[in-house]
Amino acid sequence: MAGGGGSPLEALEEESQLGTVLPTRFEASSLKKRKWGFLFTGIVGGSLVAVYAVATPFIIPALRKICLPFVPATPKQIENVMTMLRCRRGSVVDIGSGDGRIVIAAAKEGFTAVGYELNPWLVWYSRYRAWQEGVHKSAKFYISDLWKVTFSGYTNVVIFGVPQMMPLLERKLELELGQDARVIACRFPFPCWIPAHVTGEGIDTVWAYDVGTFGGSRWRPGRVERSQLAART
Numbered sequence: 001m002a003g004g005g006g007s008p009l010e011a012l013e014e015e016s017q018l019g020t021v022l023p024t025r026f027e028a029s030s031l032k033k034r035k036w037g038f039l040f041t042g043i044v045g046g047s048l049v050a051v052y053a054v055a056t057p058f059i060i061p062a063l064r065k066i067c068l069p070f071v072p073a074t075p076k077q078i079e080n081v082m083t084m085l086r087c088r089r090g091s092v093v094d095i096g097s098g099d100g101r102i103v104i105a106a107a108k109e110g111f112t113a114v115g116y117e118l119n120p121w122l123v124w125y126s127r128y129r130a131w132q133e134g135v136h137k138s139a140k141f142y143i144s145d146l147w148k149v150t151f152s153g154y155t156n157v158v159i160f161g162v163p164q165m166m167p168l169l170e171r172k173l174e175l176e177l178g179q180d181a182r183v184i185a186c187r188f189p190f191p192c193w194i195p196a197h198v199t200g201e202g203i204d205t206v207w208a209y210d211v212g213t214f215g216g217s218r219w220r221p222g223r224v225e226r227s228q229l230a231a232r233t
Contacts, residue, residue, distance in 0.1 A: 100126025
């Protein structure tokens with residue numbers, strides 16, 4: 001019989017096959033979308049973890065009552081610090097050493113130099129720079145809070161401080177440093193000490209304080225007692 005569209009049995013089988021193929025393609029598309037969704041979620045999650053890991057060492061110090069922000073020393077500041085270290089002997093310590101510029105410069109001048117820095121990323125970078133400059137044996141860097149370090153073993157102390165921390169640090173160093181020590185302050189002077197030497201101008205100004213000539217502040221009556229009280233609190 002001519003002109004027929006096929007038997008009912010054949011039409012039923014064709015519909016059955018079509019019904020099987022369509023859901024399979026739909027499921028494959030859905031599976032592909034889910035995979036991309038998981039991949040996107042993983043990338044976003046991994047990025048957030050990476051940002052947190054990198055940012056945390058910078059954020060946590062800023063949450064402290066008195067923080068020491070990282071501001072790289074200028075070439076002129078480094079030059080002025082080295083001028084204040086000229087003819088000096090003994091070790092050098094940089095309190096809040098940042099990216100290690102002062103410590104590395106001091107090591108190049110023949111000093112045994114140490115830097116204390118709370119940010120681990122800056123410490124690791126400083127160690128790499130010291131190795132790159134060939135002074136890693138005489139330039140050491142440690143991850144530490146400056147208030148938990150005793151500086152009695154150092155004869156030259158460098159500090160790039162902020163105004164609110166200088167009075168407390170002044171008292172701490174009075175208790176810990178020996179009579180032959182020199183303290184070199186950059187950007188901000190100490191409030192009570194009388195500097196033995198001053199060089200530079202503006203943000204590059206550097207003050208040098210010799211413990212033996214602190215203008216009498218070291219042994220002023222009641223000075224040590226107040227420092228000891230501050231240290232206990």
